[in-house]
Amino acid sequence: MRGSISDLWLPSPSGRGGGGEGAAKGRFSLLLFFLLLPLLACGSDESAAVLADSPPVERIVTVSTRLTTTREVVERISLPADLLPVKRAVLAAEVAGTVEKVHVDEGDAAAAGRILVEIDTRVLEQRLTEAEAVHRHREALFQRAEKLLARKSITEQQYLDAVTERDVATSQLENARLMLEKSRIAAPWRGTVAVRRVEVGDYVMPGQPVLELLDARRLKVRAPAPASDVPFLRRGLPAEIRLDVYPGEVFEGTVMKLAAELDASARTLDVEVEIPNADGRLRPGMYARLEMPRRTLEQAVLVPLSAVVELEDAKVVYVVEDERAVQRAVELGTVLDDEVVVAKGLSAGERLIVEGQRQVSPGQRVKLTGGA
Numbered sequence: 590m591r592g593s594i595s596d597l598w599l600p601s602p603s604g605r606g607g608g609g610e611g612a613a614k615g616r617f618s619l620l621l622f623f624l625l626l627p628l629l630a631c632g633s634d635e636s637a638a639v640l641a642d643s644p645p646v647e648r649i650v651t652v653s654t655r656l657t658t659t660r661e662v663v664e665r666i667s668l669p670a671d672l673l674p675v676k677r678a679v680l681a682a683e684v685a686g687t688v689e690k691v692h693v694d695e696g697d698a699a700a701a702g703r704i705l706v707e708i709d710t711r712v713l714e715q716r717l718t719e720a721e722a723v724h725r726h727r728e729a730l731f732q733r734a735e736k737l738l739a740r741k742s743i744t745e746q747q748y749l750d751a752v753t754e755r756d757v758a759t760s761q762l763e764n765a766r767l768m769l770e771k772s773r774i775a776a777p778w779r780g781t782v783a784v785r786r787v788e789v790g791d792y793v794m795p796g797q798p799v800l801e802l803l804d805a806r807r808l809k810v811r812a813p814a815p816a817s818d819v820p821f822l823r824r825g826l827p828a829e830i831r832l833d834v835y836p837g838e839v840f841e842g843t844v845m846k847l848a849a850e851l852d853a854s855a856r857t858l859d860v861e862v863e864i865p866n867a868d869g870r871l872r873p874g875m876y877a878r879l880e881m882p883r884r885t886l887e888q889a890v891l892v893p894l895s896a897v898v899e900l901e902d903a904k905v906v907y908v909v910e911d912e913r914a915v916q917r918a919v920e921l922g923t924v925l926d927d928e929v930v931v932a933k934g935l936s937a938g939e940r941l942i943v944e945g946q947r948q949v950s951p952g953q954r955v956k957l958t959g960g961a
Contacts, residue, residue: 821884828846907946
C-alpha cells in the first residue's frame, strides 16, 4: 500500500533495519526537490529576462565608395540614319515609240550628256522632213510677199498672212527637230545607272520611266530626330556618321537641311547631313548612325552605371552618411560609356557606394574599404 504525504515528514514507526533507513533518505531527497523547485524556476525566468534585455548584434556590410565630382559634359544626339544620294533622277520617255537601243546597264557610270537609250526615229525623221519642206515653202512665200508689198502689189493684210504662215512653219520645224532629239535619252549630269526599266523592243509612251540615275559622289544622311531634340538642332551643326561595315571609322559632315514640320504620326523631324563620297566606299541604302552635339553641361555629376539600383518605381543610389547607407532617388540623364549623368538627386562631394550597394538597405551600418 502506498504511503501518504505524512510519510515525507514523519519517520517510520519501526525505525529498524536498513530498509527503513533507505526509505527515510528517499523521502528526504524528495522533500528537498520540492523545496528547491520554486528557486530553480525563478532562476530560469531571470536568465531568460537577461537574454531578452541583451541588444541584437547589428550586421555591418563592407562597401567600396568614391567621392562624387563634377566635370564638363557634352551631351550628344545619336540617331539611326539612312544613306541616300544627293541627286537621283527618274529618266522617262518624252516621245512614243519602240526602244531601239539601250547603251547602259545597272551599275554603269554615265557622263553628262551621254546617250543612254534611243527610241526608233523613223517616224520622227519623216515628220522632220515634212516640216522642213513646209518651212521652205512658207519662207519663199514670205520673201515674195515682201517684194510685192514694196511695189504696193499686195495689201498689208496679205503680207501679214504670209508672215504668220512663215512663223508657224518655223515653229513646226523646231518642234520636229526637238522631238527627234528627245528620242535619244541622255544623262542630265554625271552619275551611275541605278535601275534599268526597259529592253530593246519595248514600246514606250511619253512619261514612262526607262532608267534611274543617281550621283553618289556626295551622300545625304537622313535621320528622324525626336521632338525633344528639335530645340538643339540647327543648320551648320557638325555631325559624325558611323557605320557598322566600317567599325572604328568616323565620317564627318554638316547639317544641311531641317524639315519644315514634324512627322505627325511619329513626332519626329527629318535631319539631313551631307558627306563626301568621292572614293565610292559608301553606298546608298547603307545603315548608319548620326551623332551630333546636343548641349554642354558645365557642372555635371556623373556616377558609374553599376552604382545605380533599379527599384520597381524608381532608380536609386546609396551614399554614406555617419557610417550608414542612405538611399537617394535620382533622375538620370545622358549615358557616357560606363557612366551616367545624374540630373537630380545627388550633389558633388558626397560619398557614393560603388560596390556592395545591392547588399545594403536604408540605414544599414557600413564599413568602408577601398575606393576613393
